[in-house]
Amino acid sequence: MIGANRLRTRTGSGIYQTGRERVMQILETALEIIVESGYQAMTLREVARRCSIQVGAVSYYYKSRSDLLQDVLNMVLVPYADNISAIVAEPGLSAEQKLERFIRLLLEDIQTKRTTRLFPHLWMLANHDPFVAKAVDSIYILERRTLTRLIAEINPSLKDREREALAVYVTASVAGSTMFVGFEKPWARELPLYSAIACQGLVELVKTVTPEQLRAYGWRREDAKRRWKTPTLLSEDEYRALLEEPEPGQASPSVRRGGAVKTPKSSGR
Secondary structure, eight states: OOOOSSOOOSTTTTSSHHHHHHHHHHHHHHHHHHHHHOGGGOOHHHHHHHHTSOHHHHHTTOSSHHHHHHHHHHHHHHHHHHHHHHHHHOTTOOHHHHHHHHHHHHHHHTTSHHHHHHHHHHHHHHTTOHHHHHHHHHHHHHHHHHHHHHHHHHOTTSOHHHHHHHHHHHHHHHHTTHHHHSTTOTTGGGHHHHHHHHHHHHHHHHHHOOHHHHHHTTOOGGGGOSOOOOOOSSOHHHHHHHHTSOOTTSOOHHHHTTOOOOOOOOSOO
16 A cells, blocks of 8 residues: 555646546545445546536546546555655664554554545456556555565565565465454554554564474475566556555655555556
8 A cells, every 4th residue: 555656647637726626526526436435436427527516527537437536545645655655764763663654554554534545446446447447456565565675674585475474474474464454444443452462463573483484384595496476467567567656764866756555557448
């Protein structure tokens, strides 16, 4: 759920203040529809109706629902990137402390209505919609990039493939908690206890797991002599472009260009 550095809008739309305000109104309305009723209900016509504007005023900025969803996701992800930047850049914190704060940040976020309603819907939609599947894949690749860097600092005995797999496990453990401690879920009020258990378990795992232990449970490093390549739904070009974006706290050429992390474009849907 970590990603965009700046909100991307249609080329030229950010020149005037009125254009920026209109885009923000469209994006906030689209997000509200998705959270309330799901992606299928988020049509350009419905967005226009709720904004009390003509549908042409929406399609001026967004030619399709996929383009609109791309910017909605970018808008949602901006605060994550800012918060992760603050954690990574905070002086005096060890890598273990940063990892703990990272985990707590994600757990606290899944208690918001927006995250509890939005992301499980995206997971479901990703099973049937290739565009959404790539967008979700991109989000978690970017999230794991910071996790993998912290894991490498905490436990240098692991190789790239093992670190990335461990980052997947941490991410999946937190995201899967949504159905139990998310907004209005049965265990939501027990988040302090749940967070303590999750942080202790996940940080300790990252710190202490060894290649020998992984081998004892069936992982054979000799099976992985080929060059490691992160499993992804993205094409090589899409994946390479995604990784050109900076990690939180680093300067970005795309920010200087006014760009942002872009989830993969649809193929004309």
